[in-house]
Structure formats: structure tokens, C-alpha cells
Amino acid sequence: MSAGRPRQLAGGEARTAWWLMLPALVVMAIVAIYPLGQVVALSVTDARFATQRVERAYVGLDNYRRLLSLTVRELPPVVDPATGRQDLRDGRLRYESWVRILPREPLRYAAAYEFSAFGKRWVVGATSPAFIRAAVDTVVFTVWSVALETILGMIIALVLSAEFVGRGLLRTLMLLPWAVVTVVSARIWEWMLQPTRVGFFNTLLYDLGLGDGNIGFFQTASMQLPTMIAMDVWKTTPFMALLFLAGLAVIPKELYEAAEIDGASAVRRFTAITLPLMAPAIAVALIFRTLDALRVFDVFQVVLGGQRYSLASYTQAVLIDQREVGLSSAASVVIFLIILVFAVSYMRMLKVDTT
Amino acid sequence: MSRRARARLARRTLFWLLVAIILVYLLLPFYWAIVSALKTEAELIRTPATYWPQQVSLRNFQSVLGNASFRRGVLNSALVASSATLLSLLVGAFSGYALGQLRFRGKTPSLYGILAMTMFPQVAVLAGLYAVIRLLGMPSLMSVTLSYLLFTLPFTVWVLQAFFRGLPATLLQAAQVDGATRMQSFWYVLLPLTAPALVTTGLLAFVKAWNEYLFALTFTAIDRTARTVPVAIALFSGESAFQQPFGEIMAAAVLVTIPLVVLVFVFQRRIVQGLTGGAVKE
Numbered sequence: 001m002s003a004g005r006p007r008q009l010a011g012g013e014a015r016t017a018w019w020l021m022l023p024a025l026v027v028m029a030i031v032a033i034y035p036l037g038q039v040v041a042l043s044v045t046d047a048r049f050a051t052q053r054v055e056r057a058y059v060g061l062d063n064y065r066r067l068l069s070l071t072v073r074e075l076p077p078v079v080d081p082a083t084g085r086q087d088l089r090d091g092r093l094r095y096e097s098w099v100r101i102l103p104r105e106p107l108r109y110a111a112a113y114e115f116s117a118f119g120k121r122w123v124v125g126a127t128s129p130a131f132i133r134a135a136v137d138t139v140v141f142t143v144w145s146v147a148l149e150t151i152l153g154m155i156i157a158l159v160l161s162a163e164f165v166g167r168g169l170l171r172t173l174m175l176l177p178w179a180v181v182t183v184v185s186a187r188i189w190e191w192m193l194q195p196t197r198v199g200f201f202n203t204l205l206y207d208l209g210l211g212d213g214n215i216g217f218f219q220t221a222s223m224q225l226p227t228m229i230a231m232d233v234w235k236t237t238p239f240m241a242l243l244f245l246a247g248l249a250v251i252p253k254e255l256y257e258a259a260e261i262d263g264a265s266a267v268r269r270f271t272a273i274t275l276p277l278m279a280p281a282i283a284v285a286l287i288f289r290t291l292d293a294l295r296v297f298d299v300f301q302v303v304l305g306g307q308r309y310s311l312a313s314y315t316q317a318v319l320i321d322q323r324e325v326g327l328s329s330a331a332s333v334v335i336f337l338i339i340l341v342f343a344v345s346y347m348r349m350l351k352v353d354t355t
Numbered sequence: 356m357s358r359r360a361r362a363r364l365a366r367r368t369l370f371w372l373l374v375a376i377i378l379v380y381l382l383l384p385f386y387w388a389i390v391s392a393l394k395t396e397a398e399l400i401r402t403p404a405t406y407w408p409q410q411v412s413l414r415n416f417q418s419v420l421g422n423a424s425f426r427r428g429v430l431n432s433a434l435v436a437s438s439a440t441l442l443s444l445l446v447g448a449f450s451g452y453a454l455g456q457l458r459f460r461g462k463t464p465s466l467y468g469i470l471a472m473t474m475f476p477q478v479a480v481l482a483g484l485y486a487v488i489r490l491l492g493m494p495s496l497m498s499v500t501l502s503y504l505l506f507t508l509p510f511t512v513w514v515l516q517a518f519f520r521g522l523p524a525t526l527l528q529a530a531q532v533d534g535a536t537r538m539q540s541f542w543y544v545l546l547p548l549t550a551p552a553l554v555t556t557g558l559l560a561f562v563k564a565w566n567e568y569l570f571a572l573t574f575t576a577i578d579r580t581a582r583t584v585p586v587a588i589a590l591f592s593g594e595s596a597f598q599q600p601f602g603e604i605m606a607a608a609v610l611v612t613i614p615l616v617v618l619v620f621v622f623q624r625r626i627v628q629g630l631t632g633g634a635v636k637e
Binding site for chain 2 (some may be wrong): 012013014016017018020021023024027028030031032034035036037038039042155156159162164166170171172173174175176177178179180181182183184185186187188189191192196197198199200203206207213234238239242243245246291294295297298301302311312315316319320325328329332333335336339343346347
């Protein structure tokens with residue numbers, strides 16, 4: 001079509017287009033491109049905040065080494081010198097502390113995890129155990145919350161796809177968890193999950209005969225991640241349900257009617273019609289939420305503070321609390337690369353339509 | 356009762372039970388926040404907690420409203436969120452027009468670039484933005500606003516270009532035949548037509564900006580007066596340093612959520628459209 005247009009006009013159109021794009025390009029250069037370049041540049045230096053010293057030294061990949069160095073060592077059993085047999089305390093085998101086992105030079109390692117396997121005791125040493133744990137926690141958080149949100153979201157969407165009195169109101173109410181400020185919902189949950197019976201859940205569970213009324217949802221290490229996941233699931237499940245509802249709405253009703261006439265059960269109708277036709281919508285929602293969950297910050301920072309980190313809250317804490325600009329920048333770059341992998345697969349799936 | 360009728364009854368009961376569970380699940384935290392905010396201080400720290408306030412008191416609301424840093428936070432948030440929204444709508448409408456209606460070389464890469472930007476992790480530029488802000492020497496509130504464009508602008512451009520593309524090309528041609536320049540047809544013909552899309556994207560951008568915590572916390576670390584509402588609520592402390600004043604925090608939570616509830620009820624159709632627009636291909 002453009003073949004018939006005068007050349008000059010087409011050139012004018014392109015010029016107008018770029019002029020129109022200019023403000024957005026300038027803004028993105030200031031808030032995204034240049035800062036990202038800065039972060040990469042800072043990540044190979046030992047820059048720190050609030051020091052009088054302006055110059056910073058180039059340290060190569062030291063920051064990355066400090067973040068990512070890992071080692072697995074065996075912890076030898078403690079042997080009682082008198083009997084020559086492995087020492088027992090309270091009926092449990094005792095092992096050497098990792099302090100003497102993990103290397104100290106050139107980088108000092110500390111234990112990130114300890115575990116038993118093959119009848120032996122092992123320690124995972126890391127130069128930044130907090131970062132390694134934050135990475136593992138973030139991945140566990142992401143997998144669980146996205147999986148639960150998808151399943152619960154699907155159930156809610158299926159319920160809401162039926163016609164019933166009050167459906168419109170319920171759909172509107174579903175926007176509330178999405179709209180509420182994450183910090184606010186985090187603090188409400190924090191209050192509901194207090195470790196004594198001043199909290200709602202401890203009171204309720206105690207009244208139901210579950211728990212002793214002193215469950216430390218944020219204090220007990222093994223309960224911290226499940227609690228974070230539950231808080232995130234509450235906030236984002238309605239959003240997933242809305243995406244699925246929109247997907248369900250475009251499935252032609254005739255398909256279900258035909259299947260029903262053929263005598264297909266409800267389960268069969270779901271697996272043979274709903275799921276395959278919803279697959280694209282589910283895939284998009286999954287990746288979208290995964291990208292979001294991987295950069296989780298608010299709930300971890302508000303509720304757990306310095307006790308336990310997500311990747312993002314670790315990076316922020318290193319920058320602001322420890323003032324280690326270089327190290328924080330290296331962590332930023334690592335997160336950026338992780339998210340890039342997911343984002344590329346997302347874009348492949350969306351297949352940008354530019355016609 | 357016949358077997359079939361009984362089965363139908365069982366199914367209906369199960370269905371309404373599910374609806375009830377969903378309703379309770381959605382609203383429970385809001386219920387608890389309101390109930391807690393209305394309790395007296397003595398009742399708040401009583402164990403076991405009461406499911407319903409025995410004595411309704413507005414003291415928590417009074418002290419939150421009298422709290423200068425909370426009031427300042429609300430003001431800061433309103434200022435930052437609305438300026439970020441307006442700026443991205445203005446800048447985004449230009450780009451949306453170019454990407455959605457005009458033909459030029461480099462459009463496809465630009466579209467991919469914008470889409471990539473919508474997924475940009477904020478934390479990846481944290482230290483770099485800090486450096487930019489120092490370089491520009493802007494007041495904290497302005498720098499927070501600027502930083503918010505990182506996530507409001509790409510999203511605005513993306514939604515608006517899709518909308519502009521949906522407008523018939525004949526509109527632009529007709530305007531040009533009538534002697535309008537490209538900019539005139541943009542201002543007087545196309546932009547008025549995009550008003551609904553502007554409202555939708557503006558709403559979503561505003562909610563995102565109102566919600567933001569990472570940048571707000573980081574860039575106001577030294578300047579307390581620039582703290583936004585999420586930061587104020589996260590760092591809320593009462594008169595005693597040891598006990599968190601949860602009654603007041605819940606009152607603050609309720610107050611901050613009311614405008615959002617109003618927005619949701621007034622604009623729910625538009626918000627749902629905006630949220631699900633990208634996920635389902637028309």
C-alpha cells in the first residue's frame with residue numbers, strides 16, 4: 001500500500017513518529033538504560049555509600065565471586081578420644097562445626113545449609129550465605145505461590161463463571177486484594193498472625209482445638225516461607241482468577257452443550273475442552289506471575305525485615321543498610337539476568353503482532 | 356424427594372458453600388483490620404482476641420489522623436502517584452499514537468523494547484537510579500516521581516498503542532484529506548477517542564504508583580519528609596518503641612484502603628478490562 005504513496009510523505013511520517021517517540025525514549029534512557037549501565041559498571045567496583053572517598057577501585061569480578069561462591073564439604077563426626085567411637089549427645093550423633101571445615105582463604109565461607117545424605121553429614125558453604133539462602137527462598141516462594149495461585153484461581157474462576165445472583169458484586173470484591181497496598185496487606189496479615197492469642201489466627205486455631213495458641217508464624221523458621229506464600233496467594237489469586245475468567249468467557253458455549261449431549265462428565269468437559277482452550281491464557285498468566293514473584297520485595301521486607309531475605313530485599317538491604325553499592329549492584333545484575341531468561345520466554349509466547 | 360432432585364440440591368449447596376468460602380477468604384483481612392481499628396487499646400492486647408469489638412472506640416482513627424508523618428505520607432503519595440500517572444499518560448499517548456497509527460522503520464524493535472521494559476525488574480537499577488538522582492540533584496519527591504516512570508510509562512505506552520491500532524486508519528486519512536496536519540488530527544480527532552483507554556491505563560498506573568514501596572523506601576531513606584504512605588505505614592511507630600501500635604496501624608490501613616475501594620467500585624469494569632486486556636487475544 002505504501003508503494004503508492006509519495007516518498008516524501010512516508011519520510012515525513014517516519015520523522016513525525018520519531019519526534020513523538022522522543023520524550024518516552026528520553027525518559028526510559030534516564031530511568032532504565034543509564035541506571036542499568038551504572039549498575040553494571042558499579043558491580044565491578046568496591047563502591048560504598050557515605051564515605052568521603054570519591055574514587056572507587058576496580059575489583060573485577062570479586063563482587064560476583066563474593067555472592068556466588070559455593071562449596072560442599074563433609075562434616076566429620078566428633079570422635080570421643082576415650083572410647084574412639086563417635087560421640088553421642090542426647091542420643092544424636094555429633095559432628096564437627098563447619099567453622100573448622102570451610103575454607104577461610106582467600107574468601108571466608110560460612111554455612112548456608114547443613115544436610116544429611118549417604119549416611120554422612122554435609123555442609124553447603126557460601127561466601128554470602130544470606131544471598132544463597134535468599135535465592136533459594138525466592139525460588140521456593142515463587143514455585144509454591146504461583147502453583148497455588150493458579151489452582152485456586154482456576155477454582156474461583158470456574159465458580160464465578162456460573163450465573164448466579166451476586167456474581168457481579170463478587171467479581172468487584174475480587175479486585176480488592178489486588179488494589180490494596182501490599183505494605184498495608186502485609187501489616188494486616190502481620191497483625192492477624194501474631195505469635196500469641198492477641199492474633200486472629202492463634203485465637204481461632206486455639207478455639208478450634210488446633211495449636212497451643214502460641215504458633216510463631218514469623219518466628220519459627222520453618223513457618224516463615226509458608227506464611228509469606230499464604231500472604232502472597234491471598235493478594236494475587238483474585239487477579240489470576242480474573243485472567244482465567246476472561247479466558248473462560250471466550251470459549252464457545254456450544255462446545256459444552258455438544259459435549260453434554262454426548263454424555264461427557266463434568267471432569268471430562270474440563271480436561272477436554274476448558275483446559276486445552278485455556279492453555280494460552282494459563283501460560284501467559286503463569287509467566288507473568290512468575291516474573292512478578294521472582295522480584296518479591298514488599299512482604300519480605302515489611303514482615304521479616306532482616307531476619308530472612310528475598311533476592312530483592314537482600315539487594316536493597318545491602319545497598320541501604322550495609323552501604324555496599326558494589327556488592328548490591330552485582331546482586332542486581334544477577335537478578336536482572338534471572339528475570340531476563342523468563343522475560344524472553346514470555347515474549348516468545350506473546351509473539352508481538354506488529355502489522 | 357427423588358434422587359435427581361436430591362443430587363441437584365446437594366450440588367447447589369456445595370456451590371453456595373464455595374461462594375461463601377471465597378467471600379470469607381477475600382474479605383477476612385479487611386474485616387479484621389476494621390474490627391481491630393475500632394477496638395480500645397486495652398481490648399487490642401487482651402488474650403484471647405475478641406472477634407467483635409466489645410467497646411467501639413474511634414481513638415485509633417483520631418490518633419492516626421493527628422499523626423503528622425501519616426498525613427504527610429498521604430499527601431506525598433497523592434502528589435507522586437498523580438504526577439507519575441499524568442506524565443506517563445502525556446508521554447505515553449504520543450508514543451502510543453506513533454506506534455499504533457504511523458508507519459516507520461524501527462517500529463518492531465521499538466515494540467519489543469517497550470514490551471521488555473514492562474517486565475523490567477525495578478531492583479535491577481536500584482543503585483544506578485540512586486546515582487542518577489544524585490547527579491540530577493532533584494528534591495526527593497521529584498526523584499521518586501521520576502523513578503516511577505520506569506514502571507508506569509512502558510505499560511501505558513503498551514496499552515495505548517494497542518488502542519490506537521484498533522482505531523480505523525480511515526479516521527486519520529479523512530482528517531488529512533480535510534487538511535489537518537498529523538499533529539492536529541492527533542489532538543482533535545484521535546485523542547478524544549482514546550479517552551476511555553486513557554482513563555483505564557491512568558487508573559492502573561495510579562494504583563501501581565500508589566502501591567509502590569521499593570523505590571519509595573530506598574530513595575527517601577535520608578529524606579524523611581518525602582516518605583510516601585506505604586513507607587509511613589511500614590515504619591509506623593507509636594509512642595513506645597517496644598510495642599508496635601497495631602490499633603493505629605490498622606486504622607491507617609483502613610483509611611488508606613478506602614479511596615482504593617471507591618475506585619474499584621466506580622471503575623471495576625474498566626479495571627478488569629485493563630488487567631485482562633493483555634492476557635486474552637481478541
